[in-house]
Amino acid sequence: xxxxxxxxxxxxxxxxxxxxxxxxxxxxxxxxxxxxxxxxxxxxxxxxxxxxxxxxxxxxxxxxxxxxxxxxxxxxxxxxxxxxxxxxxxxxxxxxxxxxxxxxxxxxxxxxxxxxxxxxxxxxxxxxxxxxxxxxxxxxxxxxxxxxxxxxxxxxxxxxxxxxxxxxxxxxxxxxxxxxxxxxxxxxxxxxxxxxxxxxxxxxxxxxxxxxxxxxxxxxxxxxxxxxxxxxxxxxxxxxxxxxxxxxxxxxxxxxxxxxxxxxxxxxxxxxxxxxxxxxxxxxxxxxxxxxxxxxxxxxxxxx
Amino acid sequence: xxxxxxxxxxxxxxxxxxxxxxxxxxxxxxxxxxxxxxxxxxxxxxxxxxxxxxxxxxxxxxxxxxxxxxxxxxxxxxxxxxxxxxxxxxxxxxxxxxxxxxxxxxxxxxxxxxxxxxxxxxxxxxxxxxxxxxxxxxxxxxxxxxxxxxxxxxxxxxxxxxxxxxxxxxxxxxxxxxxxxxxxxxxxxxxxxxxxxxxxxxxxxxxxxxxxxxxxxxxxxxxxxxxxxxxxxxxxxxxxxxxxxxxxxxxxxxxxxxxxxxxxx
Numbered sequence: 001x002x003x004x005x006x007x008x009x010x011x012x013x014x015x016x017x018x019x020x021x022x023x024x025x026x027x028x029x030x031x032x033x034x035x036x037x038x039x040x041x042x043x044x045x046x047x048x049x050x051x052x053x054x055x056x057x058x059x060x061x062x063x064x065x066x067x068x069x070x071x072x073x074x075x076x077x078x079x080x081x082x083x084x085x086x087x088x089x090x091x092x093x094x095x096x097x098x099x100x101x102x103x104x105x106x107x108x109x110x111x112x113x114x115x116x117x118x119x120x121x122x123x124x125x126x127x128x129x130x131x132x133x134x135x136x137x138x139x140x141x142x143x144x145x146x147x148x149x150x151x152x153x154x155x156x157x158x159x160x161x162x163x164x165x166x167x168x169x170x171x172x173x174x175x176x177x178x179x180x181x182x183x184x185x186x187x188x189x190x191x192x193x194x195x196x197x198x199x200x201x202x203x204x205x206x207x208x209x210x211x212x213x214x215x216x217x218x219x220x221x222x223x224x225x226x227x228x229x230x231x232x233x234x235x236x237x238x239x240x241x242x243x244x245x246x247x248x249x250x251x252x253x254x255x256x257x258x259x260x261x262x263x264x265x266x267x268x269x270x271x272x273x274x275x276x277x278x279x280x281x282x283x284x285x286x287x288x289x290x291x292x293x294x295x296x297x298x299x300x301x302x303x304x
Numbered sequence: 305x306x307x308x309x310x311x312x313x314x315x316x317x318x319x320x321x322x323x324x325x326x327x328x329x330x331x332x333x334x335x336x337x338x339x340x341x342x343x344x345x346x347x348x349x350x351x352x353x354x355x356x357x358x359x360x361x362x363x364x365x366x367x368x369x370x371x372x373x374x375x376x377x378x379x380x381x382x383x384x385x386x387x388x389x390x391x392x393x394x395x396x397x398x399x400x401x402x403x404x405x406x407x408x409x410x411x412x413x414x415x416x417x418x419x420x421x422x423x424x425x426x427x428x429x430x431x432x433x434x435x436x437x438x439x440x441x442x443x444x445x446x447x448x449x450x451x452x453x454x455x456x457x458x459x460x461x462x463x464x465x466x467x468x469x470x471x472x473x474x475x476x477x478x479x480x481x482x483x484x485x486x487x488x489x490x491x492x493x494x495x496x497x498x499x500x501x502x503x504x505x506x507x508x509x510x511x512x513x514x515x516x517x518x519x520x521x522x523x524x525x526x527x528x529x530x531x532x533x534x535x536x537x538x539x540x541x542x543x544x545x546x547x548x549x550x551x552x553x554x555x556x557x558x559x560x561x562x563x564x565x566x567x568x569x
Binding site for chain 2: 050053054055056057074075078079081083085087088089090091092093094102103105106107108110150154
């Protein structure tokens with residue numbers, strides 16, 4: 001059995017003893033791939049990252065990264081983890097290159113090795129031309145990319161990314177996402193991605209955890225999440241105006257029904273045509289991560 | 305065994321760069337020693353040389369404070385002796401204290417203010433290593449500043465001694481002050497600032513707080529002019545011992561407070 005890259009057991013954190021930021025979180029994240037940790041602002045995502053990287057101590061429960069406790073062995077955990085959070089900034093008075101050289105040196109690299117690693121990352125993250133500019137002169141997108149470079153400087157096995165595309169324009173966000181994807185696919189790094197941008201998450205992640213107000217609502221890959229909450233694929237049809245087929249519900253210009261899987265689609269199309277309907281268009285609509293996410297959060301509200 | 309590992313040396317180097325690039329800190333680290341160790345002694349020497357001593361207010365009263373070793377001095381020599389041995393030593397407590405607290409404020413509170421401390425805490429360096437590198441870096445910088453200031457001061461005072469035909473100024477008081485009390489005060493300034501850094505939200509706020517520790521030092525030297533006591537080598541040795549003990553206790557206390565949770569509050 002593969003060792004879980006990240007393990008959390010009853011992980012609980014309260015800052016003041018009254019409000020619980022994270023409530024009995026149980027989660028195992030396998031090695032490799034990208035795990036999307038989803039939730040609105042204040043859900044407890046950053047708290048989780050801080051607990052997993054040893055910046056905070058849990059009120060209850062345990063967590064490990066590659067079987068090491070971040071609270072007991074923070075240095076060992078930091079040696080295999082790259083962390084990029086919104087609050088972890090770099091040195092504005094130093095150039096992009098100096099920043100990366102410095103962080104490479106803190107990871108134990110000597111002068112020439114740190115120079116080489118900094119240059120390598122600056123080139124791969126398209127910051128080479130801005131290498132000698134002070135960080136304070138960088139745009140938000142460039143700063144985010146440099147932060148990503150900083151988190152990769154010591155070649156980590158696990159990457160914690162907390163809202164890596166926050167504040168970026170769509171183009172920069174796409175570039176950063178492409179880099180994350182390529183990292184996970186090409187180097188086998190396990191990525192723990194905290195985000196509330198569900199569309200980007202769906203493009204990137206293999207598995208998800210939905211967090212709300214410190215509680216983990218669900219975890220798994222998209223088909224599992226859909227199955228557990230009852231989100232099904234929808235067959236949708238556009239018919240000639242004035243026609244109303246039996247057993248289908250109207251949604252705008254379209255008529256739709258839920259199906260178990262896509263194998264049901266040919267039968268439905270045949271039935272509509274055989275019953276004399278004029279079929280203009282037919283489509284299968286798979287539930288998106290957004291649909292699943294809102295289904296879970298709404299259901300929680302209802303159950304409350 | 306190396307005092308600092310390569311990663312720790314990188315932190316010290318980075319801190320030096322940060323301190324140097326912060327205009328206010330750089331100005332304080334240069335201007336305060338220049339004024340106290342060079343400008344004021346020169347000004348005083350010029351005044352003594354060119355203004356007749358009977359025109360200086362309270363000169364007679366000040367003469368009464370002279371110790372036995374300065375009994376045979378004339379008016380100009382006495383005034384210069386008083387300046388060298390009763391006023392200037394105070395500067396050499398203020399220079400290490402100011403330079404250490406200002407550099408520590410930039411290194412500790414500044415890092416917190418700029419939100420870079422979290423990034424530093426996420427490196428493979430242990431919290432202890434970061435604490436050690438930062439404290440030693442500030443101590444080293446302050447020691448260099450104090451040492452350069454003292455060399456410049458010694459040159460100015462030696463020139464004064466030659467002009468006024470007085471013996472060389474260095475005595476036991478000065479030796480204890482420069483070799484024991486000033487280093488102890490330097491460590492005190494840094495460690496005190498680490499303690500303050502936990503509560504200070506901004507670099508300026510921490511500098512203001514450090515003002516409280518300058519006050520007792522000023523009182524110690526001003527007290528001499530009231531005639532209540534005179535600072536002897538023994539008294540300075542005792543003061544140095546007290547500060548060293550305080551340094552040790554504060555170091556232990558500060559290193560325990562230097563935890564990620566407290567720093568990121």
